[in-house]
Amino acid sequence: MSKVPLTPMLVQYLTALCCLRCNPDAVDITIGEMVEDEAAESTRDVDVTVTIKDSDSVTDAFMAYEVKHERSALDVAKVEALCLKLNDMPSITHRVIVSTSGFSPTAQKKAARHGVELYQLKEWTRPLQEQFPLLEMTGTVSERFPRQKWLLTWNDYRFALVSSAAQGPFAVESKGQALDQHGKPHGKYSSFEDFWNELLLRSTEVLYCLEPADTVLRTFPLTPSDAPGEPPAAGPQWPHTHTLDVSADGVYFTNSDTFCRIDTVTINGFLRWERSRTPPAYVIERLSDGQAFAGALVSPGERPGQMIAFVFSPTSRDIGIEFVQLSEAHQNAIRQLKLEYKAGSVWT
Structure with missing residues (x-):
């Protein structure tokens, strides 16, 4: 992923957009949420949180995603630290780490021991019919969605x-x-x-x-x-x-x-x-089985913190179209930024 022309904050935002597309019924998706850390007796920042409630307004799921955009695979020390951080937050029901550079073998074992799922944001090259069958398309995303x-x-x-x-x-x-x-x-x-x-x-x-x-x-x-x-x-x-x-x-x-x-x-x-050059295409895959969480066609802008993203979900034919321009205050750290679901284009 060394070729990724995205800043860490845009990668974090892109992950949140993928969560938004894959959880249209979520009542709250926040980038930079402050979550209670029981061990530290204080609140700590979590990159992306997704809150889903049932019909009785009782929280059914509070998912936390830690997003890392680094040059080399996350090693066991970094993953262990993230696992301990997430596990000290009892309100979280699902814990996930997303990396743009993968994970070392020992890091994968450590995450499994702590019950934390691992996902990787990577170049999107697999045929669409393998991961996004509802689109009813064959070939790769680059072939079916040519971009200039x-x-x-x-x-x-x-x-x-x-x-x-x-x-x-x-x-x-x-x-x-x-x-x-x-x-x-x-x-x-x-x-x-x-x-x-x-x-x-x-x-x-x-x-x-x-x-x-x-x-x-x-x-x-x-x-x-x-x-x-x-x-x-x-x-x-x-x-x-x-x-x-x-x-x-x-x-x-x-x-x-x-x-x-x-x-x-x-x-x-x-x-x-x-x-x-042709803008990049990414997919977020679960490391354990290669199952797609979401896909995105991304066009980084010429200004810092700017991009256009077409976001795909494997469980829907809807395609979200998002125009992003981070404020100067959010280009180095995003705090308490909430996303709202909007209906996207529909392929029939």
């Missing part, structure tokens, strides 16, 4: 800056420190290069659906190719200019001992469409 992703990009560009407070001509170094109105390091952009990258992305988010970008994409379709080592396909480029009002960003620089705000930025250069 196009990106509008700036090339050979330069920036023209306007600051009403500047005294005469000025220049800003890309590696220089972006400042706030008090002359301190900017809270969001550590350098002007970070700010320029944000503006390039912000610009293409506006221009991709406008002319002439839309006509160019339809007139010059990009040839699909995912051959190893082969660069993504790119279409013809065209000259363009785009001016952005950036005064609300509050980015300042020094000019003649004065702090000057950048008011507008004009990007001059060439635009073109590029085809990126």
Whole structure:
């Protein structure tokens, strides 16, 4: 799973979406739930919890999922620590560990001893009829759900800056420190290069659906190719200019001992469409028997904490379509974030 282009928080969120799709009757699905730890006599964070109640409003199941996104297989020490943590929470009725990198043989034995189920988030390659028979499809998910992703990009560009407070001509170094109105390091952009990258992305988010970008994409379709080592396909480029009002960003620089705000930025250069690699497909399988818990087609966004996910359940023909943008506060740790079930697309 070293190729997974997802952050730990997005993996955690994706696991929660899979729980949501597989438990449409759940009354509560929370990412970062605080659960009572009997031994510690305090509450502790659990990555994903699922609460299911019967018709009499009595809790029938309180499932806990610990999600780990690491480079190497989880060893016995890490799994033992997670097992002890979950087992000290008596309110939990079902305990699960999900890993993107698998588990060592001794870790698997330790989990079995403690009654904790193990699941792995892995590349989805098995035929659909083996794990998702209700879809009534043969072949792999890549064959039956072909996906392509196009990106509008700036090339050979330069920036023209306007600051009403500047005294005469000025220049800003890309590696220089972006400042706030008090002359301190900017809270969001550590350098002007970070700010320029944000503006390039912000610009293409506006221009991709406008002319002439839309006509160019339809007139010059990009040839699909995912051959190893082969660069993504790119279409013809065209000259363009785009001016952005950036005064609300509050980015300042020094000019003649004065702090000057950048008011507008004009990007001059060439635009073109590029085809990126095919977005990944994942499946969560139970380690003991390879049974699928859920599958997902994922398209990570260009911004941190962003993705689109199509989520499949082996017990339903419904396909959940989810658009995710984590807030800055949730990109490093998610706490008390509840998900709600929404009906997805139905294949008939």
